[in-house]
Amino acid sequence: MQTKRTTFPNKLLPYALLAPQLAVTLIFFIWPAAQAVKSSFEREDPFGFKTTFIWFENYSRLFADPGYVNSLTKTAMFAVSVTLLSMTLSLILAVAVSRVLRSNRAYTTLLVWPYAVAPVVVGILWWFMFNPTIGIAPYLMRAAGISWNHRVDGNQAMIFVIIAASWKQISYNFLFFVAGLQSVPQSLTEAAAIDGAGPFKRFWTIVFPLLSPTTFFLLIVNINYAMFDTFGIIDATTSGGPNQATNILVYKVYADGFLGLNIGSSAAQSVVLMAIVIVLTAIQFRYVERRVQY
Amino acid sequence: MKNLNGVAGLAALSLMLSSSAAFAQTEIAWWHAMDAELGQRLEAIATGFNESQSEFVVVPSYKGSYPETLTAAIAAFRANEQPAIVQVFEVGTGTMMAAKGAVNPVYSLMTENGEAWDPSGFLAPVTGYYSDTDGNILSMPFNSSTPIMYYNKDVFEKAGLDRETPPKTWAELETMSRQIMESGAAPCGFTSGWISWVQLENLSAIHDQPYGTLENGFGGLGSEFTFNGEVQVKHWENLKKWADEGLFQYGGPVGGADAPPKFYAQECAIYMNSSASRAGVVNNSKEFEVGFAPLPYYDDVTTEPKNSIIGGATLWALNGKDPEVYKGVAQFFTYLSSPEVQADWHQATGYLPITNAAYELGQEQGYYEANPGSDIAINQITRGTPTANSKGIRFGNLTQARTVVDEEFEALLAGNKTAQEALDAAVERGNQILRDFEAANQ
Numbered sequence: 001m002q003t004k005r006t007t008f009p010n011k012l013l014p015y016a017l018l019a020p021q022l023a024v025t026l027i028f029f030i031w032p033a034a035q036a037v038k039s040s041f042e043r044e045d046p047f048g049f050k051t052t053f054i055w056f057e058n059y060s061r062l063f064a065d066p067g068y069v070n071s072l073t074k075t076a077m078f079a080v081s082v083t084l085l086s087m088t089l090s091l092i093l094a095v096a097v098s099r100v101l102r103s104n105r106a107y108t109t110l111l112v113w114p115y116a117v118a119p120v121v122v123g124i125l126w127w128f129m130f131n132p133t134i135g136i137a138p139y140l141m142r143a144a145g146i147s148w149n150h151r152v153d154g155n156q157a158m159i160f161v162i163i164a165a166s167w168k169q170i171s172y173n174f175l176f177f178v179a180g181l182q183s184v185p186q187s188l189t190e191a192a193a194i195d196g197a198g199p200f201k202r203f204w205t206i207v208f209p210l211l212s213p214t215t216f217f218l219l220i221v222n223i224n225y226a227m228f229d230t231f232g233i234i235d236a237t238t239s240g241g242p243n244q245a246t247n248i249l250v251y252k253v254y255a256d257g258f259l260g261l262n263i264g265s266s267a268a269q270s271v272v273l274m275a276i277v278i279v280l281t282a283i284q285f286r287y288v289e290r291r292v293q294y
Numbered sequence: 295m296k297n298l299n300g301v302a303g304l305a306a307l308s309l310m311l312s313s314s315a316a317f318a319q320t321e322i323a324w325w326h327a328m329d330a331e332l333g334q335r336l337e338a339i340a341t342g343f344n345e346s347q348s349e350f351v352v353v354p355s356y357k358g359s360y361p362e363t364l365t366a367a368i369a370a371f372r373a374n375e376q377p378a379i380v381q382v383f384e385v386g387t388g389t390m391m392a393a394k395g396a397v398n399p400v401y402s403l404m405t406e407n408g409e410a411w412d413p414s415g416f417l418a419p420v421t422g423y424y425s426d427t428d429g430n431i432l433s434m435p436f437n438s439s440t441p442i443m444y445y446n447k448d449v450f451e452k453a454g455l456d457r458e459t460p461p462k463t464w465a466e467l468e469t470m471s472r473q474i475m476e477s478g479a480a481p482c483g484f485t486s487g488w489i490s491w492v493q494l495e496n497l498s499a500i501h502d503q504p505y506g507t508l509e510n511g512f513g514g515l516g517s518e519f520t521f522n523g524e525v526q527v528k529h530w531e532n533l534k535k536w537a538d539e540g541l542f543q544y545g546g547p548v549g550g551a552d553a554p555p556k557f558y559a560q561e562c563a564i565y566m567n568s569s570a571s572r573a574g575v576v577n578n579s580k581e582f583e584v585g586f587a588p589l590p591y592y593d594d595v596t597t598e599p600k601n602s603i604i605g606g607a608t609l610w611a612l613n614g615k616d617p618e619v620y621k622g623v624a625q626f627f628t629y630l631s632s633p634e635v636q637a638d639w640h641q642a643t644g645y646l647p648i649t650n651a652a653y654e655l656g657q658e659q660g661y662y663e664a665n666p667g668s669d670i671a672i673n674q675i676t677r678g679t680p681t682a683n684s685k686g687i688r689f690g691n692l693t694q695a696r697t698v699v700d701e702e703f704e705a706l707l708a709g710n711k712t713a714q715e716a717l718d719a720a721v722e723r724g725n726q727i728l729r730d731f732e733a734a735n736q
Contacts, residue, residue, distance in 0.1 A: 045734045046368045047393040052734075133543075133555050151546050152537075152707045241547050242704035259361045260694040261368070261389065262730065 033274060039267035046261040058268035067244060068252070068269075075248040078162060079226035086166035087173050087218055094177030095203070108178060115171035119229060123236025126164035130237075150238065154245030157238050161246050164237060165230045172225075173218050180214035181207065220284045227276070249273055322622045323377035324354045327363040327607070328437075331573060335642055343629045350622035352379075360386070360607065361693060367612070371396055376612040378619050379626075381436065383607045387424065388511070388690040390610055391432060392735045398611040398620060399432040400627065407624035415631075415649050419675045423604045423686035427512065433608035434627045435648040437639070439570040440602045440675045441492040443589055446480070448582040449563040453479035460564075460587035464532065467564065467590045471541040474563045483541040484564035485557060487550035489703050490696040491605055492566050492589070493533065494521055499603045499684040501525050501595050511688040515732040519695070519724040522717035525595055530713035534706050544707055547700035554578070568605055569671035572644030586667030588674040600684035602674050606645060637661075646672055690731030695724040 008014065040058055044051045062068050097107045114122075130137045130150065138148040150157035184207050192202045208215075231250050234240060240247035240255055247255070250273065257266025328336045333356055340352040357363040360383035367380040382390055390397060404411035413421050413431050420435045447457040453474040461467035471483020486492050498505045503525050508517035536542035543562055545553025550567070557565035558578040565575070566589060575584055591599040609630075611623050629635060636652035639645060641661055647653040653672060656662060662669040678684075689695060702720040705711045711719065 043730075043734050045393065046389060047396045048372050049393065049395050050734065050736075131552065131555075133552050133561065134559065149544075151544055151552060152704060154704075154708060239547065241701070243701040243708065243710070255697075256694075258365050260691065260697070261365070262691070262694065 036267045036270045036274070039263055040271045042267075043264045046263065054264075058264045059272075062265060062268050062272070067247075070244055071247050071249055071252045074158070074244075074246065075227060075250075078158065078165075078230075078246070078248050079223050081162045082165045082169065082226040082230070083219065083222040085162060086169040087215070087222060089166070090170045090173035091177050093170070094174050094181055095207075097174075097178060098181045108174075111174050112171045114168055115175075117168065119168065119232030120236050122164060122168045123233040126160070126167075126233075127237045130160055150242070152242055154242055157242055157245045161230070161234060161237055165226060165233050168233065169222060169225055173222065176214050176218055177211070180211045184210045220280065224277070224280065228273075249276075319351045320349065320616075320618050320622050322350055322352045322379065322619055322626060324352050324379040324381075324609075325357045325363055325367055325377045326354055326381040327357060327360045327383070328381070329356060332437075332570075332643055335639060339630065339635060339639065342635065343626050346629060347625070350625065352622075352626055364389075371612060371614075374614065376614060378615050378623050379609050379611055381607045382433070382610050384423065384605050385692040385696065387433070387608070388688050388692055388731070391426060391688070392515070392690055392731070396613055397432060398613050398623075399430060400434045400609075400611060401430045401432070403611055403620055404624050404627065407621045409624040409628045415651060417646065417648060417650060417653070417672075417676065419601060419604060419680060419686070420646070420648050422680060424608055427514075433610045434630065436607060436609045436630065437570065437643070437645045438604050438606040438608075438648055439568040439645050440604055440671050441488065441496055441566055441589060442569050442670050442674060443587045444557065444565045444567070444571070444575050445585045445587060446557070446560060446563045446579075446582050447585045449474060449480045449560060450585075453477040453563070457583075457585070460585055461590055462587075463593045464529075464590045465593065468532075468536065468541065471536070471564070472539075475540060480560055480563045481540070482543045482556065482562040483536070484566065485543045485545050485550075485553045485562040486565070487545055487553045487567035487571070488548070488605070489544075489550065490699040493529065493703075494526060494699055495687055496589060496602045497529055498523075498526060499601065499686075500589060500591055500599045502600050502681055502683045504683050505687050506689060509682045510686065512682075512685065515690065515728075515735060517689065518728065519689075519721045522714070522721045525592065527713045527717055529592070530703070530706060530717060534713060537707055544704075547704070548696070568644075569646065570606065570644045572668070573642070584667075586670045588670055598678060600678050601676060601680055603684065603686045604646075604675070641665075641668070644668075644671070646675065689728060690735065691727045694727045698723045698727065 041053060041055060042051050043054045043057070093111060097104050097111070100107060117125075129135050130148070132138050132149045132151055141148045148156060150160045188206050188210075189202050192206055197205070227248070228250050230248070231254065234246060234248060234251045235254075238246045240251045249269065253266050253269045253273065256262045256269065260266075324340065326333070326336055337354050340354045343352050344350075355377075357366045360381075363380065364382055364386045367376060367382075370376045376396075401411060401413070413425075416431075416435060417438075420438050421431060423438075424433055424435060425431050443460065445460050450460075450470075451457040453470075454477060455470055455473060461470050467484065474480050474483055495505060497503075498521055503521075503523050504510065505521050506517045506519045508514050511517040533542055537544060543553075543556055545551065545556060553562075553565060553567065554571065554574065556562040557575070560582060572586075588599075589602060609627070611620065631649055633649065633651040633655045636647050636649055637655040637659070640647040640652060641656060647656060699720050702711065702716040702723075705719075706713055706716040
């Protein structure tokens, strides 16, 4: 491809233009990350008086710790469930709205609202509704014969945080699905309809495959969301409990480092999280972008 | 030009004047963790001190919960931006004591700055809990509490019980709870805040059971937890049994945030928590009458329950400030521990009076007669002669160890472990945490 190229005679100008962005990246990303890597090889008292270099002991202890292995599996479970639940629901809602002829703008607006709510506030709202003592949900469930107490029951706590975290993300997914659905050409579905394909057949064989770029994009975004942005929700609802049943990786980093003051272990956990983000991003760029047909 | 010089001179002069005015008042930053009503009371103390003299200004700032305040102070210390005074909860005592270079110990701070310092003026359990192995007090006792039992007198009456007779022993508490439930007076017998502190640490102290080796950790960093003894296991077995039956409802980990609403909403008739919850309990129980009582004990283990142990916080002076600042800190501490200030704080909040003089002042004022139940905490914490097991506990990284206790308690309630298994696991995991602390502080 031959295009016109503007060349600058000044050799320093490009670097000067890059400098602000590079400075921001260095100060706010690279430097703290390097600090975390450094701390992860050290054992230190909270005040930083005595620092010992201990090689990989923080890491080996981490992976030998059943609590950390538990946190890994809980995180995987949580991320997959939140992603599936919120994406499925938002796709259903998006399809439903696109079939509504009148007032679909009103529905769209209403469905987008939850996205404007901050994660901690989401957490508080759900905490309140599901509070075993004063919440409305356990009260209604008691009438239906279900005893709800996510303070004690780990599985209920997991279900609870999955619901709360998914609810928050539905709006975001919904918006992208609505936009994706609008770009599916009407002619294709109409042609299929003339050939006698029912609504389900049309959706699965035409609309869904054409939506795949949106779906894959959302898949990555949702996994990232569930793994990293749900800190506020966990903190406000279960604080990782009961008995670590909802102690996902990002919460454990906080609890061990900021509440437990175990800086070395917390740093090692952040480095592991960093590695997970790098791998996820690499997958996104390498495979997802390539395998999806546009 | 000459005119301009004059202006510059004036500006310089006014600058000098204003800076000398600022110089006259040395600022003392005080980071604390008291919100709502307690926070207002605390700020009133600072204002009182500021008005009593003109040399120093104490500036209190609220830094969040206890762990958040401690973390903030540590981070500030590492950045050399630390406050002169920080309020640290009793769980952080081990951490602070091990950080020798960060702390200006209160006993030397007071004598160096010429302030009167008499540790024997403080309540014995308070001094015991916060002294180092040489008997020196390292931090200024400020808000000390101990767990007591609150009960709903109206529900007691509705259940056919005597409204003035709270249960003394766990056996009585069990039968009374059952009667309350079966009569339909309330759906639950009792709940508790701070499982780790109330149902394990204080349980051990009251029944004279060791919580850890080396005098519950007072003897050094090499101590190990031993709270998986017979009495503790039996108690946790009971709690599980009572939880299954519905007599006991769990209020959540750490402080047990769900416990107080259960009591306020008259769902649970009995509630165990810090004496400092008193103000909150009184405020939230307008629809029923509250009674106060000491914590129950097992009469088949002991007939003479020991003293309960302390919770709450102390004030630590951090290193790295000007001598002038420490002079102010010392004066402020003297003001803070004066009988009038202490008695006022104690009576308004439910915290213990930390000095004998403050307690005596309250007696003279007739406060305890006018407010029945307000001396339960102080009587409970000063009863009998403290033993090595009831003096208190001192462990590094205790915040993490308490989290472990909460988690194992939840595993017990969920039916994943027996009481013995849960406590054994808590001891094992807790010891690991203690070894980490030992390694980091050697």
